[in-house]
Amino acid sequence: MHPSTLPLTACILLLPLSVLAQEHAAHEHGHGELNLALDGQQLLIELHAPAADLVGFEHAPRTTQEQQQQALALQHLQQADRLFVLPAAARCQLQQQQVHDHADAQDEHTAEAAHANDSAHEHEHEEDHQHSDIRAEYSFVCQQPEQLNSLTLTLFSHYPTLQKLSLQAILPGVPDRNELSASQPTVTW
């Protein structure tokens, strides 16, 4: 007689379900982030968005056409004046910009993570599950930082699938959390 055998087996069978139910912070297509920080004369703008919205696809380019499309998209992201408008009176000059395409570095890792999250991730990636983000950083030096009291995003007209950017700003007078979109492209402070 082994009366304890059955309950023990039941316990072991129940375990894996709870262990496997992990939260994964998948990115949401159409939704990106914009971070703003002003330190003295230096204004930093960081744009972070799904490659699906900024390039048009998220996998590593497979054809010459995709390579060209990606190269052009990355080139466009280096043109800060195509993306943002700052008050002329602040006399801001772009000093540095960097565009990071995470597709190459994160392909394998991201594909693994996305598989575990198929049901929560509702956009179309039928042939694969690769996701990648693009992060672009822009550093301006403003001669009259006290005149810097608004930022208008002109980027929405170039990226029609990008619906909104969550704004996080380290600037006096700007609410901590804000959302910018094609219909609300300006933040003032």
Ligand SMILES: [Zn+2]
């Ligand atoms: Zn994606």
